[in-house]
Amino acid sequence: MTAMEDKLLEVRNLKRYFKVSHNDVLKAVDDVSFDIYKGETLGLVGESGCGKSTTGRTIIRLYDATDGKVLFNGEDVHGKKSKKELKKFNRKMQMIFQDPYASLNPRMTVKDIIAEGIDIHDLAKSNKERNEKVYRLLETVGLNKEHANRYPHEFSGGQRQRIGIARALAVDPEFIIADEPISALDVSIQAQVVNLLQELQEKRGLTYLFIAHDLSMVKHISDRVGVMYLGHMVELAKSDELYDHALHPYTQALLSAIPVADPEIERSRERIILKGDVPSPINPPSGCRFRTRCPHAMDICAQVAPKWQEAREGHWVACHLYDDEYKSGLNK
Numbered sequence: 409m410t411a412m413e414d415k416l417l418e419v420r421n422l423k424r425y426f427k428v429s430h431n432d433v434l435k436a437v438d439d440v441s442f443d444i445y446k447g448e449t450l451g452l453v454g455e456s457g458c459g460k461s462t463t464g465r466t467i468i469r470l471y472d473a474t475d476g477k478v479l480f481n482g483e484d485v486h487g488k489k490s491k492k493e494l495k496k497f498n499r500k501m502q503m504i505f506q507d508p509y510a511s512l513n514p515r516m517t518v519k520d521i522i523a524e525g526i527d528i529h530d531l532a533k534s535n536k537e538r539n540e541k542v543y544r545l546l547e548t549v550g551l552n553k554e555h556a557n558r559y560p561h562e563f564s565g566g567q568r569q570r571i572g573i574a575r576a577l578a579v580d581p582e583f584i585i586a587d588e589p590i591s592a593l594d595v596s597i598q599a600q601v602v603n604l605l606q607e608l609q610e611k612r613g614l615t616y617l618f619i620a621h622d623l624s625m626v627k628h629i630s631d632r633v634g635v636m637y638l639g640h641m642v643e644l645a646k647s648d649e650l651y652d653h654a655l656h657p658y659t660q661a662l663l664s665a666i667p668v669a670d671p672e673i674e675r676s677r678e679r680i681i682l683k684g685d686v687p688s689p690i691n692p693p694s695g696c697r698f699r700t701r702c703p704h705a706m707d708i709c710a711q712v713a714p715k716w717q718e719a720r721e722g723h724w725v726a727c728h729l730y731d732d733e734y735k736s737g738l739n740k
Contacts, residue, residue, distance in 0.1 A: 416583060416615050417444040417467070422476035424459075424466045432690050436462040438639035439476070441716065444583075449609065449616040451630030451647070453623055453662070455686060459639040460619045461506070464585040467617070468501050480583070499529055502576040506588040508568035512560040518571055519556040522546070525579040545574040549604060566597035573604065577612075585617045590625065598622075602629050624666050627651055635659045638697040639689055641716065645723040655725045657702050658682075696728065704729060 424437040437459045444450045452460045465471045467478050469485055478485040480501065489497065502525075505511035512521055522542045525531075532538035543553035549570040560568055569589060576584055586605065590598040602625060608614060620626050626633055627647050634644040635656065643656040654660045661680040682701045687693055693700050699709035708728050719730040 414446040415443050416446045416481060417617075418477070418479040419443070419463075419467065420477040420479070422463065422466060422478060423474040424462050424471055425474040428690065434690050435639050435692065436689060437466060438689075438692075440636070440639070440641050441476075442634055442641060442644055444615060444617060446582075446615055447609075447613055448631040449618050449629055451626035451633040452617060452619045452636060453621060453626050453633060454636035456621065457686060457689070458636040459689070460636050461587050463636070464503070464587050464617055464619050468503055468585055470503075495529065499525075499579045500581055501583045501585070502579065502581040504569075504572050504576050504584060504586045504589045507592055508565055508572050509560060511572055512568060514560055517557050517559060518542075518546075518563075521560070521571060522556075522574050522578050525575065529579055531579065541578070542574075545577055548577065548608070549574045550600075564597075565593050566601065569593060569597075569601055570604070573601075573608070577608070580612075581614070583615045583617075585619070587619045588621070589618075591620065591622070598625065605629065623651075623662055635662070638686060638692055640697055640726065641724075642698065642727070643723075643725045645720075649720075649723055653720075653723070655719055655723065655730060656698075656727050657704050657729075658698050696726075 419440060419442050422437055422440045423435070426434040426436060428434050440459075440463055442450070452463065454460050462471065466473050467485065473486045480497070485497070519539070519542050522545055523538050526538055526541055532541055539556075542556055546553055546555055551567065551570055551574070555563075560571070563571065589605075590601050593601060605616065606629060609616060618626065618629055630647045632644065632646050633650045635642050635658065637658050643650065643654065643659045650659065651663060654663055661682050664678070664680040680703070684701050687697065687700055693710070695711050696702070696709040696714050699705040702709065706728060712728070714726045714728045714731060716724060716726045717730065719725045
């Protein structure tokens with residue numbers, strides 16, 4: 409784990425709300441805080457609709473923050489910036505999208521797709537240098553220069569995602585948000601793309617926010633893992649710590665759903681089945697948002713939202729089961 413002083417990204421009380429009607433507001437991201445350190449991969453997991461992709465898009469300013477702060481190298485991402493400052497910032501932070509076909513312009517050749525960032529940021533002095541940069545990037549992601557003059561529809565899903573990765577790398581970023589970059593790919597291709605991302609991280613010193621719902625793959629690539637539920641962060645810890653000693657009932661339920669390769673262990677282990685559906689983020693439950701599906705729900709869970717606190721060293725959780733004030737009250 410990188411040192412505490414090597415903090416690259418600070419997310420503080422981030423909120424992103426969407427007005428869906430005259431009276432209704434959808435709270436997609438509601439008071440989320442975490443840090444990402446240089447050179448690490450932070451995995452962000454949770455069910456569909458929990459707000460993890462919206463968190464990533466708000467960090468990179470595809471969405472404006474409703475409230476809260478995002479600091480990148482100590483600089484406020486959502487602070488007012490001139491076009492020149494925004495251009496400089498956009499070079500440092502890039503995104504790999506979930507759908508490798510929808511995120512590529514079907515009317516542009518692969519060469520022009522990858523070179524778009526090079527052109528915007530004036531990173532090539534001549535057409536020859538531009539082409540050479542594109543060819544090198546294609547080779548870096550496991551393709552070759554013969555692919556440069558083809559169009560996105562001529563490639564498989566895995567190849568298109570490699571093109572998306574090359575496009576993100578074209579401007580030499582420090583930080584990449586990978587928004588479910590493998591969920592649309594075959595299982596055999598998923599491992600190839602994850603291994604490629606890890607190789608690039610080692611060679612280029614990249615920092616990742618890796619958003620996914622496949623917990624087994626997130627463990628493979630992440631240094632630390634954060635778990636989101638209905639717009640809130642409910643748990644955050646080092647990868648091994650989270651998988652071996654999950655504290656939050658929601659995290660425990662997610663982990664119990666991961667298949668185990670050993671048939672005997674798989675047959676004998678107990679699965680945690682959550683009851684009911686995920687509540688609407690337009691009208692979330694009072695207190696703890698998970699309480700309507702939690703097997704350990706108590707009276708306090710409906711009355712007070714749990715605090716975000718460090719239950720063990722480096723292991724953060726938002727749950728009344730680990731609330732010192734609540735536990736001391738029970739002991740009186």
